[in-house]
Amino acid sequence: MLNHFKKNIGTDFSFLKGKKLLIACSGGLDSVVLTHLMKNLNSEIALAHCNFSLRGKESDGDEMFVIGLAKNMQIPVFAETFDTKKYAKEHKISTQMAARDLRYAWFDEILKDFKFDYLLTAHHLDDTLETFFINLSRGTGLTGLAGIPKKNNKIIRPLLNFSREEILKYAEENNLKWREDSSNLKTDYLRNKLRLEVLPQFKETNETLLKNFQKTQRNIQASQNLIEDYTALVYNLVVSEAVDSYKINIPKIKELPHTDALLYELLNGFGFTEWEDVSNLLDAQTGKQLFSKTHRLIKNREELVLTEIDLEKRNDEFLVSEEEITSPINLKIEPSKYIGETEKNLIYVASEKLNFPLKLRKWKRGDSFQPFGMKGKKKLSKFFKDEKIPLNEKEKIWLLLSDEKIVWVIGHRMDDRFKVTENTKRILKITFWN
Known part of the structure; x- marks a missing residue:
C-alpha cells in the first residue's frame, strides 16, 4: 500500500511536497495509518486530536494514545477537550453536528496560528460509499452523489482511493496499534447501520463493488x-x-x-x-x-x-478597529513583521493606506474595486460572474472598506490599491475564518 500511496500523492497531491501538514488524528485505525504513511514520506507533520468528552475514560484514553503516538514518532501534537453536549444544547443542534463544528473551528485556529498549509483527514473509499447511500436515502442531486471531495480548500483527503480493507491490511502488516471507538459498534446512527449491516451484504454479492463504485x-x-x-x-x-x-x-x-x-x-x-x-x-x-x-x-x-x-441584515454596517471580531464574521487584524503568501482567507496590507475604523458590510449592486494584480477597476457583479460564484454564495460575501474604498472582497480577492510595497512602513495581516 505504501508504494501505491506514494504514487497517489505524486499524481493527485503533488502540491503537498514541502508543505507543513496537520493530521486530524482520532487514534483510530484510519488516522493512525495515515500518520504512518505520511511519516514514511518524510513529510513535515503534526497531529491534532479532539477529546469530545462523550465516552468518559475511553475518550481520555484516546487522547493519551494519540499523545503517546506523537511522542514515539517524534512529531508535534495538539490536543483539546470540548464540552460537546453543552455546546450542542446551547446551539440547539445534534451532538454530531456540535462535534463537527467544534472540531473544524479548532483545526482552523491551529492552521492559522501555527502556519500549517493543509489539514489532512483519513476519509477513505468506504466512507465515500457510505456517504453516497446516506445522501441517496435523503434525496439529493448530483452534488450529493459525487462523494467526498479529495480537496476542499485547505482540507485534504489522501486516502480516498483506498478501502478500509487495504488500510487494515497495512496496519496489520506493519504491527500498528490503534484505538477502537465503541460508539462505532452501535447501530443508532444511519452511517453505522450502513457500515455494519447493509454494505457488508452488498460486498458479499459483488466482490468488485468498491472498484465499480x-x-x-x-x-x-x-x-x-x-x-x-x-x-x-x-x-x-x-x-x-x-x-x-x-x-x-x-x-x-x-x-x-x-x-x-x-x-x-x-x-x-x-x-x-x-x-x-x-x-x-x-x-x-x-x-x-x-x-x-x-x-x-x-x-x-x-x-x-x-x-x-x-433584508435588513444586508444593509447593516459594522465598524472594525485593529483587533479581532467574531460578529458578524470572524476577522482578525494584527501587525506583521513580514509579508507571507496571500490567500483567499488571508491578506497583507499596508497600514498607512488604511483609515481606521474600517467598515464591514455586504456587497451592493454597483460596487467596484481594483482586483489585486490589475490596473483598472472592475464591478463586483462582473467579478463574481468571471469567478463563477453561485447566487447563494454571493449573498454571503462581505466587504472590508476604508473610506468607502474596498480593501478586500473577503474570502475572494483584495484590492490592489492597499497592497504592501517596498515603501510600506507597517504591515497588517488580516485573517478571515468561518
Missing part, C-alpha cells in the same frame, strides 16, 4: 462539472441582478431544455425543498410565492424574484 464516482463528478459549466452559461442568459434580489426571466428559461433541472441548479442552496412547487411557480399567477427559512421566491409577471427574508 469508484468508476461511478468519476462519472458523476465529470457530469457535475459539465452541469456547473452549463449552468454558468444559462445564468448569464436568464438571470439579472438587482440591489437586493435576483430575477429569473421565465420566458427565456422556458425556451431552454430541462427547465426543471435548470431551476434546481440555479436555486439549490437557498433552502427550498419542494421543487415541484418551485417548478409550478413558472405558470402561477402573479403574486404567488414560496418561502424557505432564508429566502422568498415570488412570481412577478414574467419573472421569478428571489430575495432574502431578512
Whole structure:
C-alpha cells in the first residue's frame, strides 16, 4: 500500500511536497495509518486530536494514545477537550453536528496560528460509499452523489482511493496499534447501520463493488462539472441582478431544455425543498410565492424574484478597529513583521493606506474595486460572474472598506490599491475564518 500511496500523492497531491501538514488524528485505525504513511514520506507533520468528552475514560484514553503516538514518532501534537453536549444544547443542534463544528473551528485556529498549509483527514473509499447511500436515502442531486471531495480548500483527503480493507491490511502488516471507538459498534446512527449491516451484504454479492463504485464516482463528478459549466452559461442568459434580489426571466428559461433541472441548479442552496412547487411557480399567477427559512421566491409577471427574508441584515454596517471580531464574521487584524503568501482567507496590507475604523458590510449592486494584480477597476457583479460564484454564495460575501474604498472582497480577492510595497512602513495581516 505504501508504494501505491506514494504514487497517489505524486499524481493527485503533488502540491503537498514541502508543505507543513496537520493530521486530524482520532487514534483510530484510519488516522493512525495515515500518520504512518505520511511519516514514511518524510513529510513535515503534526497531529491534532479532539477529546469530545462523550465516552468518559475511553475518550481520555484516546487522547493519551494519540499523545503517546506523537511522542514515539517524534512529531508535534495538539490536543483539546470540548464540552460537546453543552455546546450542542446551547446551539440547539445534534451532538454530531456540535462535534463537527467544534472540531473544524479548532483545526482552523491551529492552521492559522501555527502556519500549517493543509489539514489532512483519513476519509477513505468506504466512507465515500457510505456517504453516497446516506445522501441517496435523503434525496439529493448530483452534488450529493459525487462523494467526498479529495480537496476542499485547505482540507485534504489522501486516502480516498483506498478501502478500509487495504488500510487494515497495512496496519496489520506493519504491527500498528490503534484505538477502537465503541460508539462505532452501535447501530443508532444511519452511517453505522450502513457500515455494519447493509454494505457488508452488498460486498458479499459483488466482490468488485468498491472498484465499480469508484468508476461511478468519476462519472458523476465529470457530469457535475459539465452541469456547473452549463449552468454558468444559462445564468448569464436568464438571470439579472438587482440591489437586493435576483430575477429569473421565465420566458427565456422556458425556451431552454430541462427547465426543471435548470431551476434546481440555479436555486439549490437557498433552502427550498419542494421543487415541484418551485417548478409550478413558472405558470402561477402573479403574486404567488414560496418561502424557505432564508429566502422568498415570488412570481412577478414574467419573472421569478428571489430575495432574502431578512433584508435588513444586508444593509447593516459594522465598524472594525485593529483587533479581532467574531460578529458578524470572524476577522482578525494584527501587525506583521513580514509579508507571507496571500490567500483567499488571508491578506497583507499596508497600514498607512488604511483609515481606521474600517467598515464591514455586504456587497451592493454597483460596487467596484481594483482586483489585486490589475490596473483598472472592475464591478463586483462582473467579478463574481468571471469567478463563477453561485447566487447563494454571493449573498454571503462581505466587504472590508476604508473610506468607502474596498480593501478586500473577503474570502475572494483584495484590492490592489492597499497592497504592501517596498515603501510600506507597517504591515497588517488580516485573517478571515468561518
